[in-house]
Amino acid sequence: MSDLDGFRQEIRDWLEANCPAEMREPARDEADICWGGRNFKFKNPAQKAWLEACVAKGYTVPDWPEAYGGAGMSPAQAKIWREECARIGARPPLSSFGIWMLGPALLKFGTEEQKVHYLGEIARGEIRWCQGYSEPGSGSDLVSLQTFGEEVIDPVGGDHWVVNGQKIWTSYADKADWIFCLVRTDKANTYQGISFLLFDMTTPGVTTKPIKLISGNSPFCETFFDDVKVPKHQIVGQLNRGWDVAKYLLGHEREMISGAGGGDRMNAIGAVVARNGLDDPILRAELAMFDVDALAYAAMGEKFLDEAKVGKAHPAQPNMMKYVGTELNKRRHELLMAAGGATALEWDSERTNGGTPARSWLRTKANSIEGGTSEVMLNVVAKRILELPGA
Amino acid sequence: MPLDHTEDQAMLADTVTGFMADAGGIKQQLRHFRDMDCKDGFGHALWKQFAEMGLTGMLAEEADGGLAMGHVEAGIVLKEIGRNLTPSPFLTTSVMGVTALSGGSDDLRGRWLPGVIAGDSVLAIAIDESPKHRPERIACRAEKAGNGFRLSGSKAFVVQGASADAIIVAARTSGSDSDDDGITLFAVPKDASGISHENLRLVDSAMASNITFDNVELDGDCVIGDVDGGRALLNKVLNAGRIGAAAELTGVGQGAFDITTAYLKTRKQFGKLIGEFQALQHRAAHLYSELEIATAAVIKAQQLLDGGSEKAELMVSVAKAKAARTCNLAVREGVQMHGGVGMTDEYDIGLYMKRDRSLGEFMGDQYYHAERVARLNGY
Numbered sequence: 185m186s187d188l189d190g191f192r193q194e195i196r197d198w199l200e201a202n203c204p205a206e207m208r209e210p211a212r213d214e215a216d217i218c219w220g221g222r223n224f225k226f227k228n229p230a231q232k233a234w235l236e237a238c239v240a241k242g243y244t245v246p247d248w249p250e251a252y253g254g255a256g257m258s259p260a261q262a263k264i265w266r267e268e269c270a271r272i273g274a275r276p277p278l279s280s281f282g283i284w285m286l287g288p289a290l291l292k293f294g295t296e297e298q299k300v301h302y303l304g305e306i307a308r309g310e311i312r313w314c315q316g317y318s319e320p321g322s323g324s325d326l327v328s329l330q331t332f333g334e335e336v337i338d339p340v341g342g343d344h345w346v347v348n349g350q351k352i353w354t355s356y357a358d359k360a361d362w363i364f365c366l367v368r369t370d371k372a373n374t375y376q377g378i379s380f381l382l383f384d385m386t387t388p389g390v391t392t393k394p395i396k397l398i399s400g401n402s403p404f405c406e407t408f409f410d411d412v413k414v415p416k417h418q419i420v421g422q423l424n425r426g427w428d429v430a431k432y433l434l435g436h437e438r439e440m441i442s443g444a445g446g447g448d449r450m451n452a453i454g455a456v457v458a459r460n461g462l463d464d465p466i467l468r469a470e471l472a473m474f475d476v477d478a479l480a481y482a483a484m485g486e487k488f489l490d491e492a493k494v495g496k497a498h499p500a501q502p503n504m505m506k507y508v509g510t511e512l513n514k515r516r517h518e519l520l521m522a523a524g525g526a527t528a529l530e531w532d533s534e535r536t537n538g539g540t541p542a543r544s545w546l547r548t549k550a551n552s553i554e555g556g557t558s559e560v561m562l563n564v565v566a567k568r569i570l571e572l573p574g575a
Numbered sequence: 576m577p578l579d580h581t582e583d584q585a586m587l588a589d590t591v592t593g594f595m596a597d598a599g600g601i602k603q604q605l606r607h608f609r610d611m612d613c614k615d616g617f618g619h620a621l622w623k624q625f626a627e628m629g630l631t632g633m634l635a636e637e638a639d640g641g642l643a644m645g646h647v648e649a650g651i652v653l654k655e656i657g658r659n660l661t662p663s664p665f666l667t668t669s670v671m672g673v674t675a676l677s678g679g680s681d682d683l684r685g686r687w688l689p690g691v692i693a694g695d696s697v698l699a700i701a702i703d704e705s706p707k708h709r710p711e712r713i714a715c716r717a718e719k720a721g722n723g724f725r726l727s728g729s730k731a732f733v734v735q736g737a738s739a740d741a742i743i744v745a746a747r748t749s750g751s752d753s754d755d756d757g758i759t760l761f762a763v764p765k766d767a768s769g770i771s772h773e774n775l776r777l778v779d780s781a782m783a784s785n786i787t788f789d790n791v792e793l794d795g796d797c798v799i800g801d802v803d804g805g806r807a808l809l810n811k812v813l814n815a816g817r818i819g820a821a822a823e824l825t826g827v828g829q830g831a832f833d834i835t836t837a838y839l840k841t842r843k844q845f846g847k848l849i850g851e852f853q854a855l856q857h858r859a860a861h862l863y864s865e866l867e868i869a870t871a872a873v874i875k876a877q878q879l880l881d882g883g884s885e886k887a888e889l890m891v892s893v894a895k896a897k898a899a900r901t902c903n904l905a906v907r908e909g910v911q912m913h914g915g916v917g918m919t920d921e922y923d924i925g926l927y928m929k930r931d932r933s934l935g936e937f938m939g940d941q942y943y944h945a946e947r948v949a950r951l952n953g954y
Contacts, residue, residue, distance in 0.1 A: 452948075452952055454952050455954050468954065469945070471949070471954070475893075475949065475952060476892075476896045476900075479872070479893045479948070480868050480871065481868055483578065483868075486578045490578050490579055507864060508868065559857070562860040563857075563860075565863060569863060570859055570860060570863060572836070
C-alpha cells in the first residue's frame with residue numbers, strides 16, 4: 185500500500201511540474217483535442233508541451249510496456265494515474281484510435297516487429313489511424329463486407345494484395361495517416377474469409393469524401409479503394425482470420441464509446457444547469473433522476489475498468505457498457521437542450537461557440553449506432569452473457 | 576483501491592452465500608414463518624445461527640466482542656439476505672442498531688451489545704413519524720426530568736418493533752421540529768412503562784410497529800452520545816440503514832432476475848422457448864445492465880463510507896435510489912415475464928415483488944434520494 189502511496193505522490197509531483205495550466209481546463213471544441221499525426225496542427229504551445237512531456241515518460245499509454253512506448257504501469261498504478269489526472273482536470277495528452285482500438289489488438293495479435301514499429305508511432309502521436317470497418321451494404325451485419333483483396337505474387341516488387349471496394353462512416357478518414365481495414369480475402373467463407381490489413385492512406389488509389397451529417401459537421405467519410413496495393417507483411421493475425429482481430433478490437437471500441445474511461449460522460453449535470461437558473465420543478469426532477477443514473481454509471485465505469493484490467497470482466501461486458509453509456513449520453517444532451525431553451529437552438533452564434541449545444545446534441549444520436557447499435561449490443565448481452573436460447 | 580471485493584471479502588461472500596441458501600431459503604424461512612402467522616415475522620433459531628457464524632457483531636468493535644468489519648462486509652450478508660428473501664432482524668439490529676450504539680458509552684454498549692452479538696437480542700430503529708421518510712423533521716420529544724428524560728410522541732414504520740428488546744429512538748430534546756440541532760438518540764428498553772405498540776404485518780410479511788410514547792421515564796444512561804448533538808450520529812445510522820437496504824435490494828433484484836431468466840429458458844409457447852423471443856431478450860439484457868450498475872453504485876458507496884470519505888453521503892443516496900429503481904424494474908419485469916403463474920402465491924416471483932416494495936420504502940424511497948442527490952449537488 186505504501187508503495188502505491190509513494191507512486192501517487194510521484195505522479196502528483198510530476199503532473200504539478202509538467203501539466204500546463206491551459207491543459208487543466210475542459211476541452212471546449214474539437215481544436216482542443218490533440219489527435220496527433222503527420223498533419224496535426226497544435227492549437228497552442230501548451231498542447232504541444234503537454235504531449236511531449238507525456239511521450240517522454242510513456243504517459244500517453246501508461247499501461248503499455250515500456251518497449252512499445254508505454255510506462256509499464258500495473259493496473260493499480262494506471263488507476264492512480266487516471267485519478268490524479270482527473271483530480272487536476274488534466275486533459276488527455278493524446279486522443280487516438282491507435283491508443284483506444286488498434287493498440288490493444290496489436291498487443292494481442294501483432295508480431296514483435298509490428299508491436300515495436302506501430303505501437304511506438306501510436307504512443308508518440310506520430311501516426312493518426314482510422315478504422316475501415318462498415319460498408320454501404322454492411323452496417324450491423326458487418327461480416328457481410330465485400331471490399332476485396334486480390335492476392336498478387338510479385339517476385340520483383342514483393343507479394344501483395346490489390347484492394348478494391350468502399351468503406352463508409354470512416355471517422356476522420358480525411359485526417360488520418362493510416363487505416364486498419366477489414367478486407368475479404370476469401371469469397372467462399374463468410375467469417376473465415378476476412379483479413380485485417382494495415383495501410384498508408386497516401387497509397388495510390390485511396391480517396392476519401394466527407395459526409396455531411398445532421399450536425400452540419402463531417403467527422404465521417406466515405407473511403408474508396410481503387411487497386412490499392414498492400415504489402416503482405418502489413419497483415420495482423422493470420423490470413424482469413426481477421427474476424428478474430430476485428431471482434432477483439434470491437435470490444436475496445438465499444439469500451440471507448442461507452443466513456444468508461446472517465447471524462448464528461450460520467451458527470452452529473454444538474455448543478456451545471458442550475459447555474460443559469462432552474463425554475464422548472466419537473467425538469468429539476470428529471471435532472472435529479474439523470475444524475476442518479478450518471479453517478480451510478482460512473483461507479484460502473486470504475487468497476488468495469490478495474491475488472492477488465494485484471495481479466496475479471498466478462499469478455500462481452502463492453503457491449504453492456506456501450507449500450508448503457510451511449511443511451512445515457514443521449515439522455516444527457518436531451519436534458520441539456522431542454523435546459524438551454526431557445527439559446528440552445530442557435531446554430532452559428534458566437535455565444536454558443538457556433539451552435540455547440542445543438543451540434544453536440546445531434547452528434548450524440550450516432551453514439552448508439554456507431555460501433556454496434558444498442559439493439560446489437562442487447563443481442564450480444566442476451567446471447568453471450570445471459571445465454572438465452574436462440575439468441 | 577479496486578472497486579471490487581478483496582480476497583477476504585470474497586471468502587466471506589462464499590461462506591455467506593452457502594449459509595443463506597441452505598439455512599435462509601424462501602421455503603424454510605419466509606414461507607414457513609409467514610404461513611404460521613409468526614408474530615415476530617422471523618425465526619429466532621436462524622438469528623442464533625447468524626450469531627454462530629459471527630455475523631451479528633460484524634460491525635461492532637473487537638473490544639466489544641465484534642469483528643470490526645465495514646459496510647462492504649455487511650453488504651455481502653445483506654445481498655444474500657435479499658437474494659433469499661430471508662426474514663431476519665440483521666439490518667435493524669446488526670447494521671443500524673450497532674452503528675447507533677457505537678456512539679454510546681461503555682456502559683450502554685455493555686448493556687446491549689453482548690445480547691446482540693449472541694443472537695439473543697433484537698434492536699429496532701424509530702426515526703420516522705409519518706408514512707414517508709422525513710428524518711429532517713423530528714417532533715417526538717424528550718424533556719429533561721430529574722436525572723433523566725420523559726419521552727412523548729409517536730414513531731411510525733419501526734421495522735422489527737414487535738420483537739425488539741430495545742428501540743433506538745431519535746427524539747427532540749431542544750429546538751423546533753425541523754432544527755438540525757437538538758436531536759438526541761435513546762436506547763429505550765421494551766418494557767419501559769408508557770410504551771404502546773401497534774404491531775402491523777406488512778405486505779412482505781415483515782412486522783413493523785407504530786409506537787406511542789406516553790411520558791416514558793428514561794434514565795440518563797439511556798442516552799446514546801451527546802444530548803442535543805445527536806444529528807451526526809443519526810446521520811451515521813441513516814447512512815448505514817440506507818446503504819444496507821440498497822445492498823439488500825441488489826440481492827432481491829438479482830434473485831428475481833435469476834429466477835426469471837431461468838423461466839425464460841424453460842417455458843415454451845408457440846413451440847419455442849420464450850427466451851428465444853427478441854422482445855424478451857432485449858428487456859432481460861437491459862435489466863442485466865441496470866443490475867450491474869446498481870451493484871457498482873452500492874459497492875462504491877460502501878467503500879466511501881468505510882473510508883470515511885466526505886463524498887460518501889452523496890453516493891449513499893445515489894446507491895439507494897439506483898438500487899430501488901433497478902430492483903423495482905426487476906420484480907415488475909419478473910412478474911410480467913412469468914405471465915399468469917407470476918400472479919400465483921405458489922411461485923416465488925411475487926414474494927420478490929412484495930419485498931422490493933417494502934425495502935424500497937425503507938429509509939427513503941427512490942424519489943426521496945433523487946431529491947437528496949439534487950440538494951447535495953447544490954440545486
